[in-house]
Amino acid sequence: MNSDLRRSKLRRSNSTIAILAFISTATAAPLSAQAAIVSDIRVVGAERVGPTAVKDNITIDPGKSFSDADIDQSIKQLYATGYFSDVHISVEGHSLVVSVHENNLINAVIFNGNKKIKDDKLAGLVKSKAAGPYSESQVQDDIKTIKDAYAAIGRNNVQVTPQVVNIAKNRVNLAFVINEGDRTTISKLTFSGNHAFSGGRLAAVISTKKSTFLSFLTRKDIYSETKKDADEDALRKFYYDHGFVDFRLVSDSATFNSATNSYDVSFIVDEGEKYRYGDISVTSTVQGIDADDLKSLVITRKGDTYNAEDIQKSIDAISKRIEAAGYPFAKVTPRGNRNPEGRSVSIEYIVDQGERAYVERIEIRGNTRTRDYVIRREFDLNEGDAFNEQMIARAKRRLDALGYFTSVKISTRPGSAPDRVVIVVDVEDQPTGSFGIGGGYAVGVNGGPLLEASVEEKNFLGRGQYIKVAAGASTSGSQTYTLSFTEPYFLGERLAAGFDLFKSVTTSSDYYDYGEEGISLRITAPITEDLSTTLRYTYKQITYTGESDWQDNLSAPYQNLINNGPWTQSSVSQTFTYNTLDDQNLPRDGFIAKVTQEVAGLGGDSNYYKLSGKARYYHTLSDSQDIVGSVTLGAGYMTSTNNQDLNIFDQFMIGGSEIRGFEDAGIGPRTSDGDPLGGTKYFTASVETSMPTPGMPQDLGFRSSVFLDAGTLYGNDADLYGDVLHDGSALRASAGIGLTWASPFGTINLSYAVPFLKQDYDKVENFRFGFGNQF
Structure with missing residues (x-):
């Protein structure tokens, strides 16, 4: 396209040169010889675009002086429109002639x-x-x-x-x-120089994965420069969070083998020594901010392993406090004083007055699917607000946590004025939809094959919305259907609003089926970065159905449920969730707890108050072997709110989901015929240790575990019509082994447990199969 770069110089007539020479002589200004004035502008060749569009894209106006620089700029602007393959500008007499050749x-x-x-x-x-x-x-x-x-x-x-x-x-x-060619794969993924962590452990940290037989589903074996940069950052963060402050990524490389159409990816690292925290202090140079008041916000403690994430959390907490106190430009900077002999790092958090700068604009680049506003709303600042580095770091963590992007990079550049800053956000979209198929086998009288299929999208139409459709069935006649939808920014606020539609039919015995169908409306609001609350309204219809000639075999409570149904339940609940897990899919450290209170009685057949909670703590027992321990506690209490007996279906029922080795609703009060009746009080406890499955590549996501579960359910308060009741509070306990697979379809859990504390009337189910994450 040499013609695209060709520019016609200004041709001046003799009379024009004479006039300019006279002006030059009269004014003795040597640069004025480059200026000219025309009385009109004539456009040639703009058949489709029209003369007006051409004139609007040049910088020259009749009656005003112009120079060669103006001609250059006008030609550039006309080329930039994309409508012309060639542009010439010349002066003929008192006219400026713009000749263009239009593109097809x-x-x-x-x-x-x-x-x-x-x-x-x-x-x-x-x-x-x-x-x-x-x-x-x-x-x-x-x-x-x-x-x-x-x-x-x-x-x-x-x-x-x-x-x-x-x-x-x-x-x-x-x-x-x-x-399109063949799909490129990653045949090798190697690490060298690592001693504290195995190559498998480091492979679990980065997003690039070695190709396996399931890679066509996960698409994690795709090599790209953007993903490589994100992997470098992930490795640095991992080592810094585990005390290796001297860590260096010596080199990384990707060698392409054209014969196999694959990459060999390698990382060479220098881990350095592991450090702990030394002295921790806070100082302030900003008048009105007392450093002593900020010390309680610091979570780094002397003697603990150095952790960059804890330093960042401390900075965030201090920054929020000083922002709330009316100091938008104040900044917090950690200063480390390293002691190589003692392998410790003293941290001083310095609060000082940053430069006064404002956000000129936020540029979003690289998003081919996710809409701009989905990214912008994760920032706590807008154009014109005070520039704050901690808010930028906070937005970066939120964008990473969404799971919509392979990589997120936020940088800044100077704006149009010294006190203006442009924020540039570079992202790379990744697939967010999934299709899952799960199966299993339920043991017992009504056992048989189980099948569940689901379609899930976390970033629906690039709007950041969540939608899931699932259906399941078994040979025993059980069926389940669910539809869930969540809008994470309801009414433009950080409120996650959504609904769940559900319907299920469960074959509970040889004589009756239990069914539920209804709707649940919910809204979740954040209180802090780690704490949120959810308000939920649920309406459902409950049915018990059975053949008339079988009902004589049912216990009195269940005859009542069939004869007097269907039943309705209308309830409102509030849940507080506290979550500090380092990874929502495979936690290795952190704490998650949920406490729910529920009131039923807004119409319907149920009147009760429930209080229940569950908490789980994770801790890495061995970094090098990736061994993780966890402790889980749960409890619940309920009572009638109208001084009448509770319904059986109102009460708590627990079993294999809480204490593995038992059937669902397999423990607690029962009729003389063995039907579950539920209870008003329960508690559960579990300890578990998990590790990568020996002999399996860690990239495949298989982990093995050993566990011990215990708990009980008691305190039945239902109208039993004189039926015999087993209502002891005896402790139940089981021990077993488990296998978890982070499959492309979702997390699959298998366990085999043997109860060693149980009652004669409890229902046992040694093998369990679970699909999806459970808490």
């Missing part, structure tokens, strides 16, 4: 040969559009964009060839012919 118009943009990326997605990526101008330079940019899109799904050797077909005067069809 695109009649249609077509994609051929593409199967892995659909037409509509490619059309949204390229800048060449139907009814727009055809530009060879733009086509080359579009080819690069298409190749980048294929590289993001692991097809780095894609070939894209443009084809242009003239169909009429100044009109063309543009086709991108795509040879």
